[in-house]
Amino acid sequence: MDISTKKTGAADAPPPTNVPPSPTAEQKRAARAATRPGDRIFLGLSRGSGILLLVIMAAIAVFLAYRAYLAISKDDANFLTTFEWNTGLVPPKFGIAVLAFGTVVSSIIAMVIAVPIAVAIALFITHYAPRKLSGPVAYVVDLLAAVPSIVYGLWGALVLVPYLDGLFGWLNDFFGWTGIFSWDEGAPRSMLTVGILLAIMILPIITNVSREVFRQVPQMHEEAALALGATRWEVVRMAVIPFGRSGVISASMLGLGRALGETMAVATVLSPDFDIHASLLNPGGGTFAQNIASKFNEATEFGRDALIASGLVLFVITLLVNGAARMIIARRKEYSGANA
Amino acid sequence: MSHAATVSDKRPSTLRGASLPKWSPWAIAAGSIVAAVGIGLGAGLDSRVQWGLIAGLLFVFGTYGIAAKVEGRRQAKDRVATSLVWVAFVLAVVPLVSLLWTTIARGVKVLDVYFLTHSMGVVADSEPGGGIYHAIIGSLEQVGLATLIGAPIGILTAIYLVEYGRGGLAKAVTFFVDVMTGIPSIVAGLFILSLMLMFDMQPFGFAGSLALAILMMPVVVRSTEEMLKLVPNELREASLALGVPKWRTILKVVVPTSIGGIITGVMLSIARIAGETAPVLLLVFGNPFINNNPFEGAQASLPLYIYQQYSQSAGSTAAYDRAWAASLTLIAFVMILNMVARGIARWKAPKTGR
Numbered sequence: 001m002d003i004s005t006k007k008t009g010a011a012d013a014p015p016p017t018n019v020p021p022s023p024t025a026e027q028k029r030a031a032r033a034a035t036r037p038g039d040r041i042f043l044g045l046s047r048g049s050g051i052l053l054l055v056i057m058a059a060i061a062v063f064l065a066y067r068a069y070l071a072i073s074k075d076d077a078n079f080l081t082t083f084e085w086n087t088g089l090v091p092p093k094f095g096i097a098v099l100a101f102g103t104v105v106s107s108i109i110a111m112v113i114a115v116p117i118a119v120a121i122a123l124f125i126t127h128y129a130p131r132k133l134s135g136p137v138a139y140v141v142d143l144l145a146a147v148p149s150i151v152y153g154l155w156g157a158l159v160l161v162p163y164l165d166g167l168f169g170w171l172n173d174f175f176g177w178t179g180i181f182s183w184d185e186g187a188p189r190s191m192l193t194v195g196i197l198l199a200i201m202i203l204p205i206i207t208n209v210s211r212e213v214f215r216q217v218p219q220m221h222e223e224a225a226l227a228l229g230a231t232r233w234e235v236v237r238m239a240v241i242p243f244g245r246s247g248v249i250s251a252s253m254l255g256l257g258r259a260l261g262e263t264m265a266v267a268t269v270l271s272p273d274f275d276i277h278a279s280l281l282n283p284g285g286g287t288f289a290q291n292i293a294s295k296f297n298e299a300t301e302f303g304r305d306a307l308i309a310s311g312l313v314l315f316v317i318t319l320l321v322n323g324a325a326r327m328i329i330a331r332r333k334e335y336s337g338a339n340a
Numbered sequence: 341m342s343h344a345a346t347v348s349d350k351r352p353s354t355l356r357g358a359s360l361p362k363w364s365p366w367a368i369a370a371g372s373i374v375a376a377v378g379i380g381l382g383a384g385l386d387s388r389v390q391w392g393l394i395a396g397l398l399f400v401f402g403t404y405g406i407a408a409k410v411e412g413r414r415q416a417k418d419r420v421a422t423s424l425v426w427v428a429f430v431l432a433v434v435p436l437v438s439l440l441w442t443t444i445a446r447g448v449k450v451l452d453v454y455f456l457t458h459s460m461g462v463v464a465d466s467e468p469g470g471g472i473y474h475a476i477i478g479s480l481e482q483v484g485l486a487t488l489i490g491a492p493i494g495i496l497t498a499i500y501l502v503e504y505g506r507g508g509l510a511k512a513v514t515f516f517v518d519v520m521t522g523i524p525s526i527v528a529g530l531f532i533l534s535l536m537l538m539f540d541m542q543p544f545g546f547a548g549s550l551a552l553a554i555l556m557m558p559v560v561v562r563s564t565e566e567m568l569k570l571v572p573n574e575l576r577e578a579s580l581a582l583g584v585p586k587w588r589t590i591l592k593v594v595v596p597t598s599i600g601g602i603i604t605g606v607m608l609s610i611a612r613i614a615g616e617t618a619p620v621l622l623l624v625f626g627n628p629f630i631n632n633n634p635f636e637g638a639q640a641s642l643p644l645y646i647y648q649q650y651s652q653s654a655g656s657t658a659a660y661d662r663a664w665a666a667s668l669t670l671i672a673f674v675m676i677l678n679m680v681a682r683g684i685a686r687w688k689a690p691k692t693g694r
Contacts, residue, residue, distance in 0.1 A: 042587035046500035049493045050513040057516050063534040120428030128425045146678050148615020150643040151667045155439045200435045231418035261524020263618040289526045311530040322522030
């Protein structure tokens, strides 16, 4: 066991370099410390909690994979490429192609809208706002983060959707020829609506992490740039953004992870179907999480297994995205967005 | 020094070149708004959004043009960047204000003592009347049980990471805690669901608590970790030097020093899980009647109530009003929790030594 090294870690002052302590004395002390029942129990409890967390993560993967296996092994169609979700058929046919497409598209829209705005707000808080304003603004962003997602969903469905008629009409008039922005005057409960709502929801996390990074830009860099006669924008472009780039990237990926897994806001706003549409403005499509929430109530046990299988895919995707974001952050230990 | 300063103060204009007066952004803004209204009325555009868009474009180009002429291109770019950053700030405030305003304005319509103390037991979803008592009970029980499970495990894990953790296990725990913060809430729900399918169980409140606890743990770990790291090492060393065992040092010195921050973290995580709908939808199912027992039978919860009032009522105004009122209750709960947590954090901020 490596208890001896752990026990002595922070407690003991480093020994004088010319007189190394004899290993036997060290071992004795460690042994005495380890035999204190209180210490042993406490170490066991706290280490046990840490291990429990790992076990939970492993269990999530294992149980989801097991139920998913039960479902996919009976799937009569290709699980990855089928445009259908009929778990009630004999034999059942279902696939995640539409869900994967919808999840990716809505998240990309959300990122395209949210990242620039979030970075700008982070810059506003750290470099542009008058000092009296930057505190309240940071607070407002925190409030945005605290609003439950279901309330965003309700607001999106009852306030944002009717309001978007105008925007969609305008997009259709001027950009309808691209196909992406053509609109058949249906209710604007489409991928673009979902993307806009998700953008609002992931704005706070991207802003908060970026803000932390921008705060840590060395004062020297900025002052050096200013001393050379740079304007504020040039300071931001040449000193702040290069320093914060990796932080902003990982912040965006944290936001992406959240957008990928968001359930209720999508379920309330989107009017889904099981097809891929070229137009972002016409209703239809679906996401993993939304599909689970809306299909769950009518699902049989087998249907639930199939939904779990789609949930497993979502789990793996978010795991990869978040893991990558954390890897980037871990290279720079000073900040982490976990509690942002 | 002071002499030099007075000299340079006299001649800034020759050193810095021409610059626009301080009031110029406001003047350009006013000018572009007037011009936009003029254009809008003239061209017969009825949408206020279009007016705003025209005004915004006029402002940006106007600023750039005027500043480029007077101050040079670099200064002009700087001014445009400044205005864009301000625009981004306004853009973020608009949805928040709209959301809070709608929730309050529509929520107060039916929010009263009757609403808070009655259930939906004998009220059809499309009818007026009824309340959220059953949902409040369900939420409190589920979140409370989740906190009882999640908070101790989270805090102990953080203690392990900060006070004991060296080596591979600690690194693995740190990494997976980070990854775990990103688990979608619906996946946590599906995990518990797969357990329930295995043991053939019906929905009940405690299942929801388990999923919420999973979502809560990583948040508690991260915030507690940050707080424990702020405790100065001198305190630990002083205690250990007096012969106090390590576990008592942690419990009597380290934790009390950072208790404010730890409580803040726990409360913020409670605020986060109180608004989670997806796991509750899968595991607790919803129930219009009052069910006080979280260990048996379906329960309701506030976020789930909002969702069901919205989705199962086929557009009935009465149901929408109830959904808004429940949203207002939920937001009020979350916000109060947030504010109290921040208050505690400020009040009990750990003294960082130097």
